[in-house]
Amino acid sequence: MMTKDTSMKKHMGMRAANAISNTVIHIVLAVIAVIWLLPFVFIVLQSFRVENTWQVGYVIPKQWGFANYKNLLYDATKGWFGTPFAKWYLNTFITALVTAVLQTVFVLCMSYTLSRFRFKMRKALMQFMLILGMFPGMLTMIILYRVLKDLGLTQENAVPGLILVYVASSGMGYYVSKGFFDTIPKSLDEAARIDGANRAQVLWKIILPLAKPIVIYTVLTAFMAPWGDFVFARYISFGSQAGMNVAVGMWNWLQLDQIGQKYTMFCAGGVVVAIPVVILFLCLQRYYVEGVTGGAVKG
Amino acid sequence: MKKTLAIVLALVMVLALAACNGTKPDQPVTPDQPDQPSGELAGTYDVKVWCADNIVDLTKKQIEDFNANNEFGITFNATVEPVGEGDAATQMITDVEAGGDIFCFAQDQFARLVQAGALAKLGEGAANIVKDQNVPDSVNAVTVGTDLYAYPLTADNGYFMYYDKSVIPEEDIGSVEKLIADCEAAQKYFSMENETSAWYIASWFFGTGCVSEWNLAEDGVNFESVHDTFNSPEGLIAVKGMKKLLDSPYYTSASDVAGFSSNCAIVVSGTWGYTTAAAALGDNLGAAPMPSFEVDGQTYHMGSFNGYKLMGVKPQTDATKAAALHRLAQYLTSEQGQLERFDAVAWGPSNTVALANEKVQANPAIAAVVAQGAYATPQGQIHGSWWDIAKVIGTDVKEAKDEAGLQAALDNYYNAISALFTMSDAEKNAWGVIGTCNSTDGFFFTDYQDETRSNWAEDLPMEEVEPGVFRTTQAWDMEEGVEFKVRQGASWDNAFPADNFKVETAGTYYVQLVVETGEVTLVPAE
Numbered sequence: 035m036m037t038k039d040t041s042m043k044k045h046m047g048m049r050a051a052n053a054i055s056n057t058v059i060h061i062v063l064a065v066i067a068v069i070w071l072l073p074f075v076f077i078v079l080q081s082f083r084v085e086n087t088w089q090v091g092y093v094i095p096k097q098w099g100f101a102n103y104k105n106l107l108y109d110a111t112k113g114w115f116g117t118p119f120a121k122w123y124l125n126t127f128i129t130a131l132v133t134a135v136l137q138t139v140f141v142l143c144m145s146y147t148l149s150r151f152r153f154k155m156r157k158a159l160m161q162f163m164l165i166l167g168m169f170p171g172m173l174t175m176i177i178l179y180r181v182l183k184d185l186g187l188t189q190e191n192a193v194p195g196l197i198l199v200y201v202a203s204s205g206m207g208y209y210v211s212k213g214f215f216d217t218i219p220k221s222l223d224e225a226a227r228i229d230g231a232n233r234a235q236v237l238w239k240i241i242l243p244l245a246k247p248i249v250i251y252t253v254l255t256a257f258m259a260p261w262g263d264f265v266f267a268r269y270i271s272f273g274s275q276a277g278m279n280v281a282v283g284m285w286n287w288l289q290l291d292q293i294g295q296k297y298t299m300f301c302a303g304g305v306v307v308a309i310p311v312v313i314l315f316l317c318l319q320r321y322y323v324e325g326v327t328g329g330a331v332k333g
Numbered sequence: 334m335k336k337t338l339a340i341v342l343a344l345v346m347v348l349a350l351a352a353c354n355g356t357k358p359d360q361p362v363t364p365d366q367p368d369q370p371s372g373e374l375a376g377t378y379d380v381k382v383w384c385a386d387n388i389v390d391l392t393k394k395q396i397e398d399f400n401a402n403n404e405f406g407i408t409f410n411a412t413v414e415p416v417g418e419g420d421a422a423t424q425m426i427t428d429v430e431a432g433g434d435i436f437c438f439a440q441d442q443f444a445r446l447v448q449a450g451a452l453a454k455l456g457e458g459a460a461n462i463v464k465d466q467n468v469p470d471s472v473n474a475v476t477v478g479t480d481l482y483a484y485p486l487t488a489d490n491g492y493f494m495y496y497d498k499s500v501i502p503e504e505d506i507g508s509v510e511k512l513i514a515d516c517e518a519a520q521k522y523f524s525m526e527n528e529t530s531a532w533y534i535a536s537w538f539f540g541t542g543c544v545s546e547w548n549l550a551e552d553g554v555n556f557e558s559v560h561d562t563f564n565s566p567e568g569l570i571a572v573k574g575m576k577k578l579l580d581s582p583y584y585t586s587a588s589d590v591a592g593f594s595s596n597c598a599i600v601v602s603g604t605w606g607y608t609t610a611a612a613a614l615g616d617n618l619g620a621a622p623m624p625s626f627e628v629d630g631q632t633y634h635m636g637s638f639n640g641y642k643l644m645g646v647k648p649q650t651d652a653t654k655a656a657a658l659h660r661l662a663q664y665l666t667s668e669q670g671q672l673e674r675f676d677a678v679a680w681g682p683s684n685t686v687a688l689a690n691e692k693v694q695a696n697p698a699i700a701a702v703v704a705q706g707a708y709a710t711p712q713g714q715i716h717g718s719w720w721d722i723a724k725v726i727g728t729d730v731k732e733a734k735d736e737a738g739l740q741a742a743l744d745n746y747y748n749a750i751s752a753l754f755t756m757s758d759a760e761k762n763a764w765g766v767i768g769t770c771n772s773t774d775g776f777f778f779t780d781y782q783d784e785t786r787s788n789w790a791e792d793l794p795m796e797e798v799e800p801g802v803f804r805t806t807q808a809w810d811m812e813e814g815v816e817f818k819v820r821q822g823a824s825w826d827n828a829f830p831a832d833n834f835k836v837e838t839a840g841t842y843y844v845q846l847v848v849e850t851g852e853v854t855l856v857p858a859e
Contacts, residue, residue, distance in 0.1 A: 086612060
């Protein structure tokens with residue numbers, strides 16, 4: 035009896051302890067979640083504030099409306115989608131989309147090659163790229179600007195210029211997907227080859243269907259980088275509205291002479307910018323997690 | 334074989350890329366803008382104009398008006414891009430070649446732009462027009478030596494005080510102390526950008542009579558010297574005044590009039606904030622010159638910078654186009670152009686006729702900036718680094734615990750300024766005496782109260798009388814209690830004695846230093 039009693043007590047104690055620790059954890063998580071979400075909530079609320087256009091000291095708008103969103107896309111003389119914002123958005127979207135497609139193709143080809151082929155200097159090449167990747171990209175900014183300028187790909191022609199910059203070195207980001215490819219058994223390739231498939235068919239028909247998560251991951255990261263880029267984009271669009279992306283264009287709204295008129299529009303712009311990324315992530319979320327972790331395990 | 338072919342192909346491609354580069358001219362040459370006879374200017378020109386976002390549409394319209402009405406037969410095919418005046422120099426200097434042909438910028442960037450060769454010199458005719466039609470200070474702002482490099486666009490780039498009439502009683506607006514008390518009583522903020530902007534910090538120093546005057550060298554490009562008295566007893570008074578505001582719990586370092594919507598009662602800002610401030614406060618908005626502050630029983634009216642927005646023309650390879658561009662810039666900055674801009678966005682004109690216009694005078698913000706003008710220091714040519722060096726004073730003062738801390742803030746500032754001018758080895762190695770009230774014209778230390786001299790600002794020369802022993806080049810009158818140090822190369826890396834040398838008996842002395850031991854002595858004159 036004695037023993038049973040004590041064990042009961044212990045049991046109850048553990049339950050209570052569990053409950054307490056769970057409560058604590060939940061409270062901590064809730065606090066973190068609130069802190070994390072607050073800026074987003076703030077931006078969304080501000081974007082619906084229409085009583086004035088500058089920064090104010092309160093969060094909940096006194097008057098709600100869609101005027102800020104309308105102003106982003108509607109120009110009094112040029113009509114719908116005649117605003118600079120619409121142009122910036124289009125620029126960003128084209129840049130991100132083309133980069134996503136090209137970069138994905140490059141990365142997958144690269145990974146497949148390095149994972150499945152054995153050729154002279156393969157190791158050396160990989161090491162070389164590893165070292166090359168350690169130099170910060172910003173170092174090349176000025177020289178890239180000169181080159182692009184001489185090719186006529188700056189200012190109003192910044193979009194193709196930017197695509198070139200983003201895509202150019204993308205082959206070097208093969209690590210994660212190569213890691214994933216390495217986990218796919220080689221015997222599958224061999225079986226396919228025996229059945230008469232060529233190398234390309236092996237990639238398209240065998241490897242890629244198995245590597246869906248990593249493909250999605252590559253597309254996502256390739257899309258996100260140009261979508262949010264500021265530094266390169268600002269340098270290359272250089273004072274020409276027609277060539278700016280959203281981040282650069284909207285940055286101008288925060289300047290001294292404009293912030294009073296454009297602040298709420300800036301918030302609305304921030305929300306609109308987030309929309310495609312959110313949709314993309316919601317649709318592809320489950321693959322994304324698989325992709326990130328999948329590439330890290332070598333089976 | 335295959336490999337060689339691949340290498341050859343790669344080389345050909347690289348060369349093809351390089352060839353695209355080869356034919357372009359590298360930098361536009363800077364022609365002295367000749368005043369072309371009008372007939373030769375006729376033609377159509379593609380131009381790029383940079384101006385602030387809120388005047389883009391107006392500027393487009395003005396250029397169309399110019400195209401329709403000018404007597405020279407010039408037609409501009411203009412692209413007007415919004416580039417803020419605050420950002421123009423950075424953008425221009427990034428790539429002058431690709432920058433705007435005509436661009437607007439705030440005056441603080443003038444020196445940088447001249448240095449970068451981004452501004453074309455005005456011809457004699459254009460220069461005379463500018464001199465005749467604009468406020469004299471605004472003409473100085475575009476002058477280097479005897480040459481003009483830009484067109485004044487506004488004369489309202491100064492700051493003053495916006496306040497909330499419902500919080501601040503009319504009779505208190507002249508006193509910093511009362512304003513602080515009012516703000517603390519109402520639990521509303523006094524907003525002035527003292528911690529991040531040298532532009533506003535200077536207000537305190539100008540109030541006590543400090544100056545920072547920078548001299549361009551003959552070449553109009555580099556600075557050769559500075560007369561800066563921020564590090565002086567007056568400067569110390571200024572930072573004491575600043576400290577009062579910085580220590581208030583209801584002080585915030587900002588210059589955005591949007592602060593009125595978030596619990597500010599006072600914002601020190603400029604005319605650009607008028608529309609926003611008026612919309613936020615309505616009838617309660619007041620605009621007044623800067624207040625006075627009190628230190629040790631004396632009051633000092635806070636100064637300000639009086640600055641200008643300017644319009645510049647980029648040097649061109651085509652002299653005809655350059656001349657045509659200058660005509661356009663003249664048109665855009667004329668009385669009519671400035672009044673149109675006042676009507677559209679309430680920018681205060683620099684053109685004297687436009688400034689006298691009734692509707693301009695009726696604007697309270699412009700009235701305040703004009704009233705503050707009596708206490709304002711025209712913003713001359715200032716070394717580009719000054720802004721970054723001086724803005725640190727604010728944070729240093731905020732952290733200072735006592736008077737020594739305040740003095741340290743000024744010392745830091747002074748050393749950074751001194752370091753801007755690279756010295757020759759002889760200057761770096763030379764020893765000098767610096768202390769309370771130095772001056773170069775004969776008196777040393779005796780006339781402590783003389784306002785025209787500044788303490789701890791100049792080094793008195795010393796010469797090597799025997800190896801390792803330095804002595805002042807002449808004997809100086811010294812009062813009891815004056816303090817000094819002997820230092821090398823006008824910096825504090827090598828300075829003796831560790832604590833200031835204090836004169837105990839008044840007299841006429843040479844100051845002598847033995848470098849080896851760091852011993853400083855007074856040698857009585859015969």
